[in-house]
Every structure is written in structure tokens, then in C-alpha cells.
Amino acid sequence: MILSHMQIEYIENSLSLHGVTSKDLRDDLLDHICTYIEARNSNDFNASYQEALQKFGGYNSFQNLQRESIHQRFVKQALTIHKLKFSFGVLVIVLLIIGFVFQIMHWPYANAWLLSAILVAALVILPIHCYAQYKKSIHHHC
Template sequence: MMVTEDQIEFISNSLEFHGIVSESIKEDIIDHICTTIETSDHTDFESAYQEAIQKLGGYYNIKQLQLETKQLLHSKTIIRTKRGLYLSGMTMVFIFSVGLIFKMFHWPYANMLLILGLTVLLLAYCPLFFYIKYKQSIINYQS
């Protein structure tokens, strides 16, 4: 059975309706569905299309595939950002702790260390923390 342009458009619209927004993934899935339909024994498009979707695991699994692909593409950035969050947090804790010790013993530069620790907190740790939360909320919203 040959797939027509109208049927390809139907498949594309159906995937968009079910939440597949990534163009590259959508094109790959359309290609896979068309190949499955063309090699099937069905004579009508609807039953061949439903069989192709079931072979892919249904619309839910297709959407999960899109989410996992997006997470894998952005995993390097997420790892680098979390490493920066960890390092800035450890730096902030270390500088702030040393500043508190200096303050308890009334040593010089105690106020400077406390201000530096708070500066690292406000200019490095907090922005990275909220950036990671924002990116995770976007990924969770799209799933």
C-alpha cells in the first residue's frame, strides 16, 4: 500500500495533536510509520495506521521518546550547570564558615569574608539554582 501526501499530512497532524512538537523526531516517526504502513498487509489506511502506532507503543510512548531525546540532548548542559551549582555552594559555605570563625575570634578580615560568602551566594549559587529549576520545569511541562 502506497502512502499519499494527504495521508502523510494526516499522520503529521495526528502527531502534533498528541504532543509531538520536535520537528526532527516528528519526521523520523512519520518516516517509520509510513514504512510500516507500506509494508503492512492491510488494504485500508486507518487499520494500517493504527497498527503502526501500536508497534511504536502508542502515542504515550512516542511522547516519552520525545522527552527522553530532549533530556539526552541537554544532559551535558544540565551536568555542567549542576557542577557549577555544587562548586559555588561549596565555595560559599567554605568562605562563609571561615568568615564566621574569624568573626568569633575577632580576627581581621572577618567582615570581608562574610560579605564575600554572601556575594557568592547571591551572584553564583542562587542564579544557578533557579536556572536549573526553570529548565526542569520546562522539561516537565513539555512531558
């Protein structure tokens, strides 16, 4: 069975109406459902569509997939943010050590090294940390 443009649009609208808001997930589900229906040797679109829905777990399964994909995207972003904080934290520690060594040895620019460590902490790490906490609070409310 070859699906018409109206039938494909019907499936896409149905997925949207049942809470599949992620465009990527909706496109993937639409592709799988259409492929399943077209592979069937049936001329009854409604029966084939209902069978495809049952085969892929129904609308509740689609919403669970969407929640899982949102959660995985959040975890990936959180891991990236964690790596950034760690990297800049190491940079701050290195700058502090260099600054303290310069201070102990009474070499010039000791204060510049210490100030750069403070600036990196205040202007990079602190905003990244606040952003991470904000994203975490939004995710926990979903």
C-alpha cells in the same frame, strides 16, 4: 508502497491531533511509521497505517512516550542545575575558608574574600536554587 506527500501529511496531522506535541518525537514517529508502511507490500494505505499504529502501540503509547521524554529532559536539567549549585557551593566554601584564614592571620583583603563568598552565594546560588524550585513546581503540575 511509496507514500505520497498527502499521506505523509495525513500521518503527521493525525499524530498532532492525538496529542503528540513534541516536534522531535512527532518527526521520529512519522519516520518510523512511514518506513514501516513503505516496507509493507500493500497498496491499502489505511490498513497499513492502522497496522503500523498497532505495531507501535497506538496513540496512548505515543502519549506515554511523550510524557517519558519530557520527564527525562526535566531530570537531565535538574541534574545539571544540581551540579551547578554544588560547584558554586564548593566555591563559596573555599572563599569562606580563605577569608577566615586571612581574618585569623590579620592579613589584608580578608573582608574582600568574605564579601566575595557572600556575593557568590547571594547572586549565583540563590537564583539558581529559586530557578530549580520553580522548574520543579512546574514539572509536578504537569
